Amino acid sequence: MSTPELVTVTVDDREIRIPKGTGLIETALACGVEIPVFCYEPRLGAPVGACRMCLCEVEGMPKLQAACTMTAQDALVLRTAQTSEKAAEGQRAILEFILLNHPLDCPDCDKGGECPLQDLTFRWGPGNTRMHFPKRTFDKPIPISPVISLDRERCILCYRCTRFSEGVAEDMQLVARNRGAQSIIATFEDEPYRAHFSGNVTELCPVGALLPATYRFRARPWEIDNVPTVCGLCPVGCNVWATTREGKVARILSRNHPEVDDGWLCDKGRFTFDHLRADDRIKQPLKRVRRRGFDPVAWEEAAEEAARGLGEAEGSVVVAFSGGETNEQAGALARLARQGLGSNAAIVPDDLDPAVDGFRAPLAAIRDAEVCVVLGDEPVVDRAPVVDLWLRAARRAGADVITIHPAGSIGVSPGSAAHVARSLAEPGTAPPEFRELADQLRDTQRVALVWSGDDHDRGRRAAALAAALGLGEGSGLYVLPRTPNGRGVSSAWRAAGEGRGEEPPEDGEIGALIVSGDEAGYDPRVARLSERARFVLTTAMFMGDHTLWSHLVLPGTSYLERDGTVVNLEGRAQRQRRAVDPPFPDELEFFAEVGERLGLPVSPRPDEPSPALQAELPPRSRPGALSEPAPPPSPNGTGPGLELVTYRSLFSGPGVERVEPLAFQRPRAELELSFADADDRGISTGDAVLVVGADGVGRELTARVNRRLRAGVVRVADEHADGFARHVEVGKV
Ligand code: SF4
Ligand code: SF4
Ligand code: FES
Numbered sequence: 112m113s114t115p116e117l118v119t120v121t122v123d124d125r126e127i128r129i130p131k132g133t134g135l136i137e138t139a140l141a142c143g144v145e146i147p148v149f150c151y152e153p154r155l156g157a158p159v160g161a162c163r164m165c166l167c168e169v170e171g172m173p174k175l176q177a178a179c180t181m182t183a184q185d186a187l188v189l190r191t192a193q194t195s196e197k198a199a200e201g202q203r204a205i206l207e208f209i210l211l212n213h214p215l216d217c218p219d220c221d222k223g224g225e226c227p228l229q230d231l232t233f234r235w236g237p238g239n240t241r242m243h244f245p246k247r248t249f250d251k252p253i254p255i256s257p258v259i260s261l262d263r264e265r266c267i268l269c270y271r272c273t274r275f276s277e278g279v280a281e282d283m284q285l286v287a288r289n290r291g292a293q294s295i296i297a298t299f300e301d302e303p304y305r306a307h308f309s310g311n312v313t314e315l316c317p318v319g320a321l322l323p324a325t326y327r328f329r330a331r332p333w334e335i336d337n338v339p340t341v342c343g344l345c346p347v348g349c350n351v352w353a354t355t356r357e358g359k360v361a362r363i364l365s366r367n368h369p370e371v372d373d374g375w376l377c378d379k380g381r382f383t384f385d386h387l388r389a390d391d392r393i394k395q396p397l398k399r400v401r402r403r404g405f406d407p408v409a410w411e412e413a414a415e416e417a418a419r420g421l422g423e424a425e426g427s428v429v430v431a432f433s434g435g436e437t438n439e440q441a442g443a444l445a446r447l448a449r450q451g452l453g454s455n456a457a458i459v460p461d462d463l464d465p466a467v468d469g470f471r472a473p474l475a476a477i478r479d480a481e482v483c484v485v486l487g488d489e490p491v492v493d494r495a496p497v498v499d500l501w502l503r504a505a506r507r508a509g510a511d512v513i514t515i516h517p518a519g520s521i522g523v524s525p526g527s528a529a530h531v532a533r534s535l536a537e538p539g540t541a542p543p544e545f546r547e548l549a550d551q552l553r554d555t556q557r558v559a560l561v562w563s564g565d566d567h568d569r570g571r572r573a574a575a576l577a578a579a580l581g582l583g584e585g586s587g588l589y590v591l592p593r594t595p596n597g598r599g600v601s602s603a604w605r606a607a608g609e610g611r612g613e614e615p616p617e618d619g620e621i622g623a624l625i626v627s628g629d630e631a632g633y634d635p636r637v638a639r640l641s642e643r644a645r646f647v648l649t650t651a652m653f654m655g656d657h658t659l660w661s662h663l664v665l666p667g668t669s670y671l672e673r674d675g676t677v678v679n680l681e682g683r684a685q686r687q688r689r690a691v692d693p694p695f696p697d698e699l700e701f702f703a704e705v706g707e708r709l710g711l712p713v714s715p716r717p718d719e720p721s722p723a724l725q726a727e728l729p730p731r732s733r734p735g736a737l738s739e740p741a742p743p744p745s746p747n748g749t750g751p752g753l754e755l756v757t758y759r760s761l762f763s764g765p766g767v768e769r770v771e772p773l774a775f776q777r778p779r780a781e782l783e784l785s786f787a788d789a790d791d792r793g794i795s796t797g798d799a800v801l802v803v804g805a806d807g808v809g810r811e812l813t814a815r816v817n818r819r820l821r822a823g824v825v826r827v828a829d830e831h832a833d834g835f836a837r838h839v840e841v842g843k844v
Contacts, residue, residue: 118185123194134158135178135189136165146191147202147231149209149317150269151179154373156278156507162209162269164231166201167191175201192235199235206236209267212247213318220265222319224332228267249295256304257772258324258382259313266296266320272312279375281503282306296320305775307496307761310381314365314374323362325382325772330356338690339366341677342380343435343670344766346461346592347474347497348679349376353384353671353690360384360671360690370473371679373504377496379761382773386766387669387691392652394694397664405664410696410704416663417701418708420646421452424622428454429615429644431637432604433628434461434594436698437675437687441600443702443713444627445607451711455612458634459604461597462611463570463590470560470577471682472587477501478508480559480586482552484535485514486528486573487564487591493761494563495591495680505559513548516564517756518783521548522821525756528566536579549580557585565593591680593759594630595670599678615640623648627698628667629765632657650698653765665701668693669766752840753788753825755804757832778828782812784841787822789814792843799844802827804836811844 115130122142129138134153139146149162158179166175170188175198178189192199210232217223252260268287273296276285284304288297298304313323337352342363349372354362363381367374386392396413397405408416421428430448432441448454477483477498483505485491492499506512515521515531521544523531534541538549552558558580562573570590577588592598605611615621615636624637624644629651631637641647641660649661658664670677672693678684696704699713706713760778767773782802784794794800796816802825803809812831820826825841 118183118187120183120185121188123189123191129183131183131185133183135167135181135183135187138183139178139189139191144191144193146178147235148179149227149231149267150271152271152274152315154279155271155274155315159270159274162267163205164202164209166198166205168195168198202235203237206232207241210236210240211242212264213267214246214264216265220262220319221322221327221329222265222316226319227317252322252324252327254303254324255298255321256309256324257775258378259304259309260322260324260327261296262320262322263295265318267318268294268296269317271315271317272296272321275308275312275315276306278507279500279503280306280308280311282308284309285312303775307377307379307492308375308500310378311365311375323382325385326354326362329361330354335361337364338688340671340688340690341679341685342376343595343673343677343687344380344383344764345377345495345761346595346597346680347372347495348595348677348683348685349380349497350685351376351380355690358691360387370475371681371683372497373475373500375497375500377761378773378776379496379767383766383770384671385772386652386769387671389653389769391654391769393654393664393666395666397661399662410701413663413665414701414704414708417648417665417705420648420662421623421625421705422709424452424454424646426453427620427622428452428625429456429458429621429623429640430454430604430625431458431627431631431634431640432460432600433631434592434597434600435628435630435670436596436600437670437673437677438596438599438603438684439675440627440673440698441596441603442607443699444625445604447702447706447711447713448625449604449608449612451706451709451713455608456615457604457612458615458631458636458640459597459601459611460594460634461592462601462604463592463598464568464574465570466574466578467570467588467590468682469574470582470586470588472559472585472589473683474498474501474589474681476557476585476587477559477561477589478504480505480510480557482555482557483510483512483559483561484548484552485512485519485561485563486516486531487562487566487569488516488525488528488756489563489565489591489758491561491563491591493758494593496761498561498589498591498680502559502561510559511551517821517824518817518819518826520819522819524821525754525824526566528562528564528569529572532562532572532576536576552580556583558582559586560588562588562590587681589680596677596679598680598682599676599684602678619643620645622646626650626657626661629653629655629657650701653769655765665698666693666695668697673697752838753784754823755832755835755837755839756824756826757829757835758826760828760830763828763830778830780812780831781815781827782831782841783815783817783820783826785820785822785824786816786818788825788841789816792841794841794843801842801844802835803840803842804834804838808834808836810834814843 125142160177160180165178167178168190249263350366350368352364534545538546623646626649650667762776
């Protein structure tokens, strides 16, 4: 990298040498001078100079200049409002102008106390108003979605929200309507703002115009605590503040980690916290007393019962992890099972081959890549949402983003990721498009390889591909786990015994099954094992299919109620802090109690750093080449009817399902069809279609034609795919 050219800039008589092209706002900050801003936000792209709050005097220029639109040049002399009366007068005038129509309702505005406009008015604004006429008013609040309210009269037209919608999330749903004094912010055609990242505009808005509806009139700034923690709802591990008031979580805000999330959160992470207070949350241990019924029991009785059930299992114990546990919870459970109960079998989601760590890079490296390749059938935005934003940022920065899946820029059959990886690694006999791509990747210095799917042995296959392509510094491999802490849980399990251990037995009775967390139930093996287990112990926040066979159900905690560490998809260990106390002893305490009764000590608090934290970064090495061939791509088009591919929507899971304002985000009962298949059947978007599986199960869904989807494939969210077989017949109703 070439050394940047340094230039000399003077800000309020302080001279600084700084790289040429640095923004003047940052240059002034480096001199210890703050220039007030509203519209300026570097994460939104090029400055727009909309608010004029940053007016400064630049030597040699007759008029005041918007500092946010200028960059450091040699011999530039800048005077801010701190030393220039002209700049100070300009800023006062701008604030007076902004406040012309802005209501003075800080005492009951939810932004009050945390509001840049309020703060800057106090610091820089006129002490009084000269305006004695009615201000502009609108109906309020306008619910632009169930989670966001717009108080339009407070808007200062900084365009941060529309720039986010257009230039970061690229959902294009927020627009500025009309011109001049009539300009207003609205959603496109007044439709609800339904997008994965909509909540970010409530943090970007520098006034109380866009606010989370879920926080409206819930708290005042002097009543709250902001606890720094890490979101535990997907493998990105965004850094967040959990705002608490009177022991309850009231809001989630971003705590910008520039390498992980760049300050953006998805709506699941931002709005799901209310599930902690769901009416049907399990609050005390439940013991099965009848075939289909449970009775609440005291904690002591539950611990006794658990010790009895596990003790009588005589080593035949299987642990089904959800991948949502902290490293410490998973470690305690793993030690109890492997070292105490003599068991070696577990369901460990996301047990990725450690070779992937050889190609670790921060998520931010995706933005700097020259070529990004996305493999796998699961939509990245549903599995690890913020990764989608990094990919968009890469594309805007000029990267080639190549997606290879049934709806990708290279359309392939469902389940082809492993085969494609093999073709790219050994392109000798591969189809021409993969040979060309393999050549391009080998000639590219900065490559981001993203694998989004549950393909068999994907960690090892992905690492083998990365090695074959010679991915070096500046490149990164990102195998997206299915669960939030799948990587940490699998290292905790491995560290407690000898490596991976065993797969759960395929048949026969087992002594005991421990189902750890609601999401463990998503693995179909859990239901099958439950039926064969003499004793099933489940920790869960809610009752559901995963508790159907349980003999003992313990209340589970949320990530907002835990202290511990987690490992995100990059392999980065991060600290989760308890924002609120769980209303009962947490899982660690319970298993410590059970261990004590069995004479197997399990520390209720981690007394040594978790194995994931101790792990050293392995070198970028070549894992052994894959000797066995990749599975062939699925023969779509040759089976009867259309091949069904399903995916897990971001807005699914027991937590989201209990947050009523997020109901509008849940996946619609839609079937995506390719243009060719829709055309063949005379189907258009919005038509009702009957989808019939090979087993004769039929269901009516709404059609959505997806021009990117490969012919012969239809796609539907898991929620609406119940009972469908791999191939379906589709017809217009
Ligand atoms: S709604 Fe907020 S973010 Fe959007 S333009 Fe108005 S003040 Fe700016
Ligand atoms: S992207 Fe993942 S980690 Fe980040 S806020 Fe959303 S669910 Fe949480
Ligand atoms: S911050 Fe410079 S014009 Fe808005």
